[in-house]
Amino acid sequence: MNIDLIRADGRRWDQARSVRITPGCQPFAEGSAMIEMGNTTVLCAASVEEQVPRWMQGRGSGWVTAEYDMLPRATSSRRSRDRDSGRTASRSQEIQRLIGRSLRAATDLKALGERAVYLDCDVLQADGGTRTAAITGAFVALQLALESLVSAQKLDSIPLVCSIAAISVGLSNDNLLLDLDYSEDSTADADFNIVMTDAGSVVEFQGTAEGNPFPRQRVGEVLSLAARGLEPLFAAQRAALG
Amino acid sequence: MNIDLIRADGRRWDQARSVRITPGCQPFAEGSAMIEMGNTTVLCAASVEEQVPRWMQGRGSGWVTAEYDMLPRATSSRRSRDRDSGRTASRSQEIQRLIGRSLRAATDLKALGERAVYLDCDVLQADGGTRTAAITGAFVALQLALESLVSAQKLDSIPLVCSIAAISVGLSNDNLLLDLDYSEDSTADADFNIVMTDAGSVVEFQGTAEGNPFPRQRVGEVLSLAARGLEPLFAAQRAALG
Amino acid sequence: MNIDLIRADGRRWDQARSVRITPGCQPFAEGSAMIEMGNTTVLCAASVEEQVPRWMQGRGSGWVTAEYDMLPRATSSRRSRDRDSGRTASRSQEIQRLIGRSLRAATDLKALGERAVYLDCDVLQADGGTRTAAITGAFVALQLALESLVSAQKLDSIPLVCSIAAISVGLSNDNLLLDLDYSEDSTADADFNIVMTDAGSVVEFQGTAEGNPFPRQRVGEVLSLAARGLEPLFAAQRAALG
Amino acid sequence: MNIDLIRADGRRWDQARSVRITPGCQPFAEGSAMIEMGNTTVLCAASVEEQVPRWMQGRGSGWVTAEYDMLPRATSSRRSRDRDSGRTASRSQEIQRLIGRSLRAATDLKALGERAVYLDCDVLQADGGTRTAAITGAFVALQLALESLVSAQKLDSIPLVCSIAAISVGLSNDNLLLDLDYSEDSTADADFNIVMTDAGSVVEFQGTAEGNPFPRQRVGEVLSLAARGLEPLFAAQRAALG
């Protein structure tokens, strides 16, 4: 591994892109946040509904779920809208399931009570890392929505058990790279998406080697790099949440 | 008609909301513009494809068409995504057909040659007048995309025959109101959407009386008011286009 | 403008095609009417349901809505059925929204009570002007259905506030033409669809210039021509309604 | 079996409803016919396309197929359109497969050459026996379309090997009944649909006992009754075909 490596956009191997989180950008929503990481921009809105989906009713527990989509021209060539085919792209399905699971892990669903929070994560601009940016931004939108429930005296306290944020790591020619952009992602041998709590525990870890299988030993390094890389993201979340 | 009327947001009867057009907000697109009119925000992206749809091929003529959608939380309550039902909402269909027809009227399709421009109009925030804002903003995105074709020496000159912009007028208790916001729109007796050229000709005119039929004579007044109301929009387009 | 113009089928510029309205042609329906205008034939059926759609329930108000479709061989070449694509053609969506809005403007929805009337407008033969013929015919079907509610003592009086009918006008080489047939419609510079009450007020007015933008001044002439052209249609409605 | 039986509408057990076949009712189609049997009305249109479906190409053989649908208010209560669910009703699927198979059995597909005929059978009014009426009417539309190919000198002779027509028989309280109307159909123990050639051979025979299984011996009687009952239908076809 070459620790002197300089990446195409000038970053070091262990350097994430600059992050900016703007809260309240969709004012009709109970909570919202725009997250920008480099050239990736995701708009996250949290909507509270005062009932859970039918299959959850009567359990005394709440629900948190997510939807993920991209504007047609978020990418370098235009992709058609899912509504034309009548089905959510399978990549989007996979991503929104990941976002939903991650946010549920951060939430005390019992304390939320029988209400649901829907997180809409819409990518305005895509340059790699949209799923991890969506998780990091959606957490802010979720907390803002939950704070609004406390302000409205529907809840006594914010039903969150931890903060979560997410980042990607790539393995390319035996080098680990933090926070891949699109061009890095499309040439990596393996890529990893890591969702962690602010206490450093793992909520979700996915590693995929479409190119080359990777040795088990690399997994520990990946997790350490991710943990360090998530620090500025947790800081940006705290700043956005005031 | 009461010309001293002051509207809920402080505007006079013949006063449009302030407008801001930001070009280039989706940099991957050949042309793009964000338009804000009051609390309505629409992101417009123009994508050029070097072939026309199959049914147009071989005519030596180009095509311009539009798609319109809203983010789920652009509105005060969340609406589900069209992809879930597998069909574009009929309101969106009607609107995107209007946008497409209007932009085609501004374009010299023969001079465009056998290529197509797709205008994606996505509403980030909706407070009335989204369809007229989309037309005004999409024209900027379209011109920027056409300019990029000239820059790339694919075209000798910009194949536009005029500038177009659009605005709404309402009829409420016998008062005309320019540029309705959402609360005005939902209580008007009749509402009108007018698309005009910068020379004051009409490209599209739609008047609808779900409440009360209106006298034929009002149509002339509506058109005059719209013509005056469009002036700042044409100015904003020119500013955005540099 | 050339007022001596003779059109391809022998009509003068301000002459509509002959109209025939046959009531009761679908006897299972609460109201029905077949309308023929030249070679355009539309079958209109009104179905009463004793409840409104879910989103309208509890408001003490009724609902009137329309569906529009064509038989596959109503046109000179066969078009496939919407059921194959799983989505209503966007042109049909736009048209059925127009029909529904127009009929609602003629109806006292409060007096109708919490029931719904569905107008099915199916084009058996299409030679231009199907949307305006559908409105004119559907009004007859609607009134017949409402009369059946009075006969059944579910209503005290017919909850209509006016009669409505519709007609098209075209602008072609600076000539106005009343009631375009298909070949005229496909070459017009601009076309207008006008829905009016029998008192001469406007319910819906749509003008579209896919070819050339038109001067504001023409709009007044269009409305006057339409008002005169609608007289025989209102007469045919009255005859059909006995 | 009670041969003195008088049916609700006055018919004898072995008496079909009166039939009327009107050719040419959809003049844009290459062939068309409206068939009325009692209160059942079906509009049949034949469309010729100068190529076969992709899976048939290159075999030097033609194709004949059918689509079947009902207007929403053909029946005593309104049924929603298939396009809303995005799928053809399974009953319609079954019926249109039957119509297509039957017409193919009457056609010399080799002699037709690599072209396809689509038969659209749309029920305007339904009072039992729509599938058999559709077959009888569609045969007329098919022959007219094939005659048009001969007139256009695309074919030397009409590529039909026989005439076909269809009728239903019911078994009710051990009585056979020819040509069931809707009320008879819904109470029969078993019902049969028979498609035959004018020479008395069987093209398709379907017998269904949702109520009570029937003895094998009845099948012969059913076929004899159907053969006699089809005679006036073949006569009506010949009259319509001039």
Added chain:
Amino acid sequence: MNIDLIRADGRRWDQARSVRITPGCQPFAEGSAMIEMGNTTVLCAASVEEQVPRWMQGRGSGWVTAEYDMLPRATSSRRSRDRDSGRTASRSQEIQRLIGRSLRAATDLKALGERAVYLDCDVLQADGGTRTAAITGAFVALQLALESLVSAQKLDSIPLVCSIAAISVGLSNDNLLLDLDYSEDSTADADFNIVMTDAGSVVEFQGTAEGNPFPRQRVGEVLSLAARGLEPLFAAQRAALG
């Protein structure tokens, strides 16, 4: 007719393929059976639900229905899954309607009470005769599920009025052939599917001549051959049901 005919797989004209019915192969289902007839294999599962579909509620009667599908590679070339097109193949629709009707004819729906049995018939391997095998196998799954209701003391006795089984017959060069395999089926002049009770009555009879119309007289012979051919299937059912 040549009674000395030996078929490609060595069978006589009136000889069915060997049959094997394995009960209980899907242990989570209330009843299940795998049926193998030659190289055709169908997995049949019966699921009991303690309510009927909405449109049947309140009649005091039960419901039995079926679904039919094939694994993509049940056939010699792969066919895509119905879920991709969002619609059940019309052939499957036709077949599952036949299976459902046949099983309802064997069931005392009143005695079943307001509950529903769903029969899932999934073809693992297809070599002709899948619809008849599905009926024969589904009857075993149905009876096992009904027995489980008796065991659970939800019913006093098994609400079946008869046993049913099904088999095909083909007509090929004027020879009758019992139980067609795929290659025989694709070249037959006419083919018949017969569903009978163990008492020899007919539940469903379908005869189709896509090739050549057949004389009425053959129908009696077809039914006799089917009746004999069904004997080993009823025996296999009894063995499977212990």
Added chain:
Amino acid sequence: MNIDLIRADGRRWDQARSVRITPGCQPFAEGSAMIEMGNTTVLCAASVEEQVPRWMQGRGSGWVTAEYDMLPRATSSRRSRDRDSGRTASRSQEIQRLIGRSLRAATDLKALGERAVYLDCDVLQADGGTRTAAITGAFVALQLALESLVSAQKLDSIPLVCSIAAISVGLSNDNLLLDLDYSEDSTADADFNIVMTDAGSVVEFQGTAEGNPFPRQRVGEVLSLAARGLEPLFAAQRAALG
């Protein structure tokens, strides 16, 4: 962690369920295998097509992809078929993307040439671990299909770079458990799916904590346990492949 733990079905914490792989069970397919792990049964079929999907054409490279589905009664209560909703369940989407990625990692796509292999993984019985069983079984089907290409002299050698197999690990009350069955899976704090090569490298690793975030340190133990647990699966693959 309690290494003396005995699980509900008698297994030790580090003991997988018994596995059986039956090759050739769908003889029409180019390769097939049935895999049983405890009460989980998955039928895997590999279909070779001599062209790649359109978006891959012209790259000189092959494609391997997978589809995953369950029979309606594979589970303890019946689930409806995806074809009814017209969309693949999002869980199935996620799983089939995992299967496809994993098998591509084992394949030399360049050496495969411009042809595609489709792996159909259909769950006949589901008791946890269906996705991992599908991967293990699909690898056998894939290799058999590739061997058939070598036998047919379309390829010189089998284009596989390694063997792969998959297994799950759970974390429950701080205990690791190998190869979860359904009841264990639904109560685990975290679960992991691991796809490895026979050389012990990682192809895919997914860890999910819907219950409780887990410490980074556990990941190493999980991978070691999985590596040991995969040994009997690789042995069963080798046995099935002869």
